Amino acid sequence: MIGEQKSISKLNSTGPFEAGSLGFLINLLPGSVYNFQPPLNCIYWTECRDVFHYNADGLEIEKTILYHRSPVRIQTIFFNSLNDVKHVHKIISEVEKHLKIEESVISPTDNKRIMQIDLSPFWIKRGIRHAFFTAMLKSECYSLTYLKDTYYFTRTRKAFDDFMAGKTWLEPDSFYWITSFVKSKRELVFPPTTQ
Numbered sequence: 001m002i003g004e005q006k007s008i009s010k011l012n013s014t015g016p017f018e019a020g021s022l023g024f025l026i027n028l029l030p031g032s033v034y035n036f037q038p039p040l041n042c043i044y045w046t047e048c049r050d051v052f053h054y055n056a057d058g059l060e061i062e063k064t065i066l067y068h069r070s071p072v073r074i075q076t077i078f079f080n081s082l083n084d085v086k087h088v089h090k091i092i093s094e095v096e097k098h099l100k101i102e103e104s105v106i107s108p109t110d111n112k113r114i115m116q117i118d119l120s121p122f123w124i125k126r127g128i129r130h131a132f133f134t135a136m137l138k139s140e141c142y143s144l145t146y147l148k149d150t151y152y153f154t155r156t157r158k159a160f161d162d163f164m165a166g167k168t169w170l171e172p173d174s175f176y177w178i179t180s181f182v183k184s185k186r187e188l189v190f191p192p193t194t195q
Contacts, residue, residue, distance in 0.1 A: 003107035087142045094144040127175035156181040162188040
């Protein structure tokens with residue numbers, strides 16, 4: 001679903017700030033020590049999905065971002081795209097309808113290139129689901145027909161097909177898509193009936 005425009009102009013921001021970057025809002029608790037020290041109330045940006053997930057691990061995040069330790073599960077993602085909200089909404093909506101899950105909310109912001117994405121609960125229950133979602137975003141592909149042929153999913157075709165067939169569970173969980181399926185040769189399974 002496409003949401004109302006959000007204001008992000010008063011938030012601090014780290015770089016890089018390139019098209020395709022992913023970001024999340026952070027508020028570090030006083031005295032916290034992490035491998036980077038961005039200012040408080042800041043959108044932390046990175047171009048790399050693995051760095052995005054790695055740097056989110058260990059942060060204590062408040063309000064719109066829900067965080068659970070290992071693997072990371074962030075509820076709100078900021079995405080810097082050359083495409084508009086409608087194109088990004090199209091692929092997310094197609095995948096969510098295919099999987100028969102609750103819709104995420106994709107909202108424009110007061111910066112034309114940045115959108116805020118509030119993830120459906122489905123995506124934040126498991127790290128591997130979150131990894132699939134960020135790989136889908138980074139693909140900049142806006143048709144389910146061609147998504148499987150993009151960089152992240154061509155290399156992991158069986159995992160992509162399994163995921164789209166409802167096998168959205170990995171044990172132990174991981175937020176590294178490529179590593180889990182190319183290097184480790186792990187397999188997705190159907191989630192337990194309660195998940």
